Amino acid sequence: MSQSVTSKPEGAKAAPPRPGPGWLRGHPWLSLVVVAIGVMLVALDGTIVGIASPAIQKDLDASLADIQWVTNAYLLSIAVTLIVIGKLGDRFGHTKIFMAGALGFIATSAGIGLSGDIKVIIGLRVLQGVFGAMLQPTALGIIRATFPEEKLNTAIGIWGAVVAASTAAGPIVGGLLVEHVSWQACFYVNVPVGIVALVMGGLFLKETHLDREAKSFDVPGIVLLSATLALLVYGVIKASDYGWGDAKTLALFGGAAVACVLFVLRESRAKEPLLPLRLFRSVPLVAGTLCVLILAFALFGVMFYLTFYLQNVHGLSAVDAATRMLPLTGLMVVASPISSKLIDRFGPLPPIAAGMALTTVAMFGLSTLDLGSGTNATVVWLAILGLGLAPIMVGATDVIVGNAPVELAGVAGGLQSTAMQVGGALGTSILGAVMSAKIDNVFASRWTDAHLPTLSDAQLDQAKEAVSVGVAPVPSGTPKSAAQLITQVSHSTFMDGLHNALIVTGSIGVVGILIALLIRRGRKVEGAAVHI
Secondary structure, three states: OEEEOOOOOOOOOOOOOOOOOHHHOOOHHHHHHHHHHHHHHHHHHHHHHHHHHHHHHHHHOOOHHHHHHHHHHHHHHHHHHHHHHHHHHHHHOHHHHHHHHHHHHHHHHHHHHHOOOHHHHHHHHHHHHHHHHHHHHHHHHHHHHHOOHHHHHHHHHHHHHHHHHHHHHHHHHHHHHHHHOOOOHHHHOHHHHHHHHHHHHHHHOOOOOOOOOOOOOOHHHHHHHHHHHHHHHHHHHHHHHHOOOOHHHHHHHHHHHHHHHHHHHHHHHOOOOOOOHHHHHOHHHHHHHHHHHHHHHHHHHHHHHHHHHHHHHOOOOHHHHHHHHHHHHHHHHHHHHHHHHHHHHHOOHHHHHHHHHHHHHHHHHHOOOOOOOOOOHHHHHHHHHHHHHHHHHHHHHHHHHHOOOHHHHHHHHHHHHHHHHHHHHHHHHHHHHHHHHHHHHHHHHHHHHOOOOOOOHHHHHHHHHHHOOOOOOOOOOOOHHHHHHHHHHHHHHHHHHHHHHHHHHHHHHHHHHHHHOOOOOOOOOOOOEEEO
8 A cells, every 4th residue: 555656757647637527637635635546546455355254264164375365466466457557548648548457446346256166266366466556656646647746645645544544444344244245245336436436536637748669568577477476476375285395395486486587687688678676686675575575474374364364263343343443443543643644754774673673562462362351452553653653654665765776766666665565465374374384283182182073184174264264163053061162272373373473574574673784865856655
């Protein structure tokens, strides 16, 4: 959920308005309303689906891996396509791409709601991510072309606030829809909002300046980057099923490594590379990118698995679970402008390092949760996490864009956005693998020690799948005493897995503190970026 703004090209002029409602077409503030509505779809979808995950899993009898892909397919498709979509907007016009993205987002959202097959949903989430990526960078191009320079930062600030508020509201909106309508409504809600954006866009948006020289889209680079990310994430998710030393797991990781090497070779020789490698000559830029990865790893990973903890282990409704998550997203929004002022005064290093420290403390604090912990025990730690993530998110903008060559400021902004999506995908997949490994190690022995009926291999696998999302596999008709015992064994095993996952995240936070020490402020870039 990030937005990068680079200064307008010298001498660039906005395209003349198309025939329409007179001066209203291309009106700055009406254009801002349109693109804010469009990107609100993407921001809401990033957090609204997380709170619906338990309901989707239960209704479709999906595995943990399937539910992970409902999130990861969306994040990865955005990550892979963000940079190239920005180039398409430059070449063919940001308004055209924005309108196509809004239409596609509406169609895929409706398709997901209508589908009852988890595999179809995952496929549609891939397409939804592509259309979401069409809304983000093109919206910024429209704002840059529409607003005069002296009002540009104000417009971006308002737009960023709308996106931040949408992100924070996602869990609450999702909780209300799941509880009072259905999980499908979390996707259907995109349809009327998207139609409003389309209609208003047709009335008020004008086309932007076209860059006729932006002809190369580095298709081999796109394919190789997509293969690298998909094979890596798929390998992590399937490793718990195949075994980490299994030939299939090693083949997936090996394929990811080969694709990564080929991508680096391609980018080093391409005339117009998707991701110029000279960006990575800057140690502070690399450090800032890694900080963004850690930020997204923690944010998406915690939101994904704590939702199962609150709903399936503690039995909270979707709305109540969303309310418990509000300190995280809400304080990120509140603390972001404060963090910006601190960074302006002290530079990015102290706030980012302090943010990493708070994030680490929060992760280790959350790892102390057990079955006896009340649901309110999460509130303090999530509040600390929100306060910690805010300066990392804001500071990374200054570090990444400010330390990039001037002519690559826009690409650097795309790199930050891509790192955010990739970090989120890795957070859900790696933490899921950690949890599954722990469940595989202890569940069978605990079941036996509790003197519960012997399970066949197939039954044991099904039980582990249920436990991995916090569900106790209690067959219908089970006596109350036995049901209570199964629930205790299942939930204690899930908590052990969650404990390990949070310890891993906290340990990564410690590494993040050390990485933050490599950060330094770059040059001041006009309208460099606003990242939420």
